[in-house]
Amino acid sequence: MEIIILPTAGEAVGEAARRVMETVRRRPATVLGLATGRTMEGIYRLLVEAGRAGRVDFSGVTTFNLDEYLGPERNDPRTFRSYMNTRLFDHIGLNPDRIHIPDSHPADVEEECLRYEAAIEKAGGIDLQLLGIGREGHIAFNEPSSSLGARTRVKTLTETTLRDNFEEGEGIRFAITMGIGTIMEAREILLVALGESKARVISETVEGPVSAACPASALQFHPRAKIILDEAAAGRLERRDYYKWVFAHKREAESIGRRSE
């Protein structure tokens, strides 16, 4: 794992956006895995700005979102589809045929999960997957106790997740989500976490045991997982100074031609 700690949330978000843009510039037909939540909003704002200014061209990119609430109609403002349309898709010139999000209101839920997995496979797999993290250790909607080998399926959301995402009584309880097994197949992963409220879960993810009790900890097995943090989210990492030392020396290590992680 590569732990990248930056002084402010703005710098952390900027670092993540820069890495996404670099990937797309290098490979215009990149398959991007996308996440939702407040953490992603700043990243999407920077991508939209760069797209509008012509600094990066997203027209060849294929996208797969991690998850979607189950139940609401597709155009319901609570869906991740609506979130993505407003914050990114309506502004960066993606080809609509190459945008993928699980259907929030499918005729057959199981069929929809299989279809989603097959679409990822058909696209050649995900090159770069963006991730946020829930306070209890979920990535996408793989809540605590999720199998670390699971594929796309329906999950029941925890009360914490519902409280973090909805006003009371909104009636959503379930989501279709890529499994940890699906996410681990992405060729590169960028997890971004900001603020003190994520400090505990980040220490469990990075320095705790790999456990279904904290599904994000499975990333310890990923060969190219980068964890981008602001100081507040890194606040409980015991080896914080070491991670900063590694990051500061990474360029030097690369220039003498050895692998640094």
Ligand code: GLP
């Ligand atoms: C939702 C999403 C997750 C995201 C999490 C964190 O639960 N399904 O993919 O990581 O929110 O959200 P935030 O960035 O708002 O803390």
